[in-house]
Amino acid sequence: MREALQQAMLDALPKQHSYPEINRFYNYLHDYPSRSGKLIRGQFVLLACEAHGGNWQDALKVAAALELFQNWVLIHDDIEDDSDERRGKPAMHRSLGMPVALNVGDALHVYMWQLLHHLDMPNDAWRNVLYEFETMIHRTAEGQHLDLSWVEQGRFDISEADYLQMVTLKTAYYTVVCPLHLGAFVAEKVPSDVDAAAIDMGIAFQIRDDVLNLMPDISYGKEFAGDLYEAKRTLILAHTFQHASSDEKVELESRLAKPRNSNTQEAIKTQEDVNAILAIINKHKSLDYAQSVAEERASRGLAVMKTELAKLPNQEASNKILDILESLATRKV
C-alpha cells in the first residue's frame, strides 16, 4: 500500500524535458517526494476509503495528491523557518538557493491540483474532494500564518488557547481531519462524525512530537532540542512562559530571540543558551504538563474514534486507523 502510494505520487510529476535546465527543474520537483517520508496522511486516506467500504486502490491518486501537498508545503516551510535539514538531507533552499526552491514549491503545488483535476470519479465525489483540499489548505495556511506572525512579532508569551488554535489549523486538519474525510468521499460516503476527535488526535500528535524533541535520551530522527534552536512556539514554551518569573521571562526571551544562523555580526544561539532555556522549562515541569495534555487529548479523541469507527463496514481498516492514531499520539520514537 505504501509503495503504491509513493509510486502514484511520483507518477504525477513530469519526467523529462529537452531543454537541460528545465529537465533539471523536473528533477527538483522529484526531490522532496523521493526522500522517504512516512506517508501517514496518504495512508489515512487509503484506510478511510477502505473503512467506509471502498477499495483503497480507488483512493490512490487522492492520497498521492495529499502527499504532494505535504511536500510543497515542506519546501515552503523550510524556507520560512530557514531549516537546515529535511529527512536527513539539506533543505532544498540550502542546496538550490531560496528563489529556485520557492518556485519549485509553487510548481509542485500545481501538480497536486492537476492530479486532482484529472481524477476519474463521479461528479459529486470529485467536487467533495476538490472542496476538501481547498478547506484543508486554507486552514493550514491560516495556522501557519499564526505561527509565522508570532515569529515576525518576536512574541513568545502566547497563551495555551493561542497555541491550540494554531496547531488545530496548522497540523490537525491536514494530518487527521481531512484525510479521513477524503477517504470517505472517494468511497462515496458521508464521513464519520469524528472531526472534534480528529482534532484532539492531531493536537496530541503535535504535542507528543514537541515533547520528544526535548527528551535527550530519545532518538526519534530529529535533532535534540532543535525546536529551541529554531525558537518554535510549543505548548511547552507557552506553559513555561505562563509560570515563569519576570526575570525568567526576560532571560527566556533574550536567549530564544537569538538566531540559529546569521550572516551578520549578530550573536547566534549557543548550546549554553539552549541549556539555560531547558533548565527553566524543567524547573516549571512544562514537559510533564505538555505530556499530560497530549495524553488527555489522545484518550478523549481515541474513545470517540473507537465508538464512531466501529460503525463502519470494514472493521479491519478501521482498526488499522485506530492503531496508527494511537501510536502517533503516544509514540516513543
Place this chain on the structure above:
Amino acid sequence: MREALQQAMLDALPKQHSYPEINRFYNYLHDYPSRSGKLIRGQFVLLACEAHGGNWQDALKVAAALELFQNWVLIHDDIEDDSDERRGKPAMHRSLGMPVALNVGDALHVYMWQLLHHLDMPNDAWRNVLYEFETMIHRTAEGQHLDLSWVEQGRFDISEADYLQMVTLKTAYYTVVCPLHLGAFVAEKVPSDVDAAAIDMGIAFQIRDDVLNLMPDISYGKEFAGDLYEAKRTLILAHTFQHASSDEKVELESRLAKPRNSNTQEAIKTQEDVNAILAIINKHKSLDYAQSVAEERASRGLAVMKTELAKLPNQEASNKILDILESLATRKV
C-alpha cells in the same frame, strides 16, 4: 468592464475572521489585488470571450482568477528577486517579512483555484479552463526557473535563444496565449489558431518593457535602470554580452554581480556601476537592437492576429484586442 473585473477578483477573497491575527491575514490577501494593476490579462479573457461570440460577463470569474494568478505570482516573484516595490508601495515581504509574505502568496494561489472550481459552466468548457490554468502555470514556472537558475549560477552571458525561450515561457503564455484561449473556452468555442503570433506579441511586449526601463527620458511607472540594479536578464544584456570584448565582459560581470542591497559587508551596486554598464550597452547599440527585435516580432505577430481575429463573430471585440496588443508592444509610456 475593468471595475467589474476588479470587483470579481476581490469578491473571491475571504472577508473577516473572528480571530484577530487571521483577520489580519485576510487583509494581507487583499493587499496586492487592491493595488491598482492594469488588469490587461483579465481584460484579454473578457474580450476574447466576446470576440468568439460570448458574453464578457460569463468570463468574469475566469478573468478574475487569472488576475489572482498574477497577484500571487508577483508576491513570490518579489521575494525571489528581493524587489523593493510593487505598484508604488513596498513589496509585501519588505513590510511583512519574507515568511509571512510567502505564505500569503500560497493562500492566494488556493483562492485562485477555488474560484475556478466553483464555476458554473458546462463540463467540457470547465475542464478546458482548469487544464489551461495548469498549462499556463507550468509554463510560467518553467520560464521563471530559467531566469532564477541563471541568477543562482551567476550567468549573464545567456544567448538570444535562451532569452527567447525564457520570456516565451515566463511572460508570453500567461500574458497573451492563455488569456485568448480562456476567453474562447468560456464562449464554448475552439480558440483561434494564433499561438505563435501570441508568443510573438508576448515577446515584443516584454522586450519593449525592458527597453523602456533603460530610456532615461521616459516615465513609465518603473524606476529608471531598475533592471540593471536587479541584474535582470534581458535581450539587451544578451546582445551586449554577445558583442562585448573580453575586458568588457569581465567589467560587466563584476558590476552586475554586485547585490542591490546587502546585510553583510559586501559592496552594493552604485550609480557609477549602473552608468558604466549603460555605457557598454550603448556602445554596442544593444537598446536599438532589442527595439528592432521587438518591432519585428510585433509586426509579424500583429499581421497574423489581424487575419485570424477577422474571422471571429464579434469584430468590435476583436479590434479592441488588436488595439491593446499593438499599444502594449509599441507603448511609449
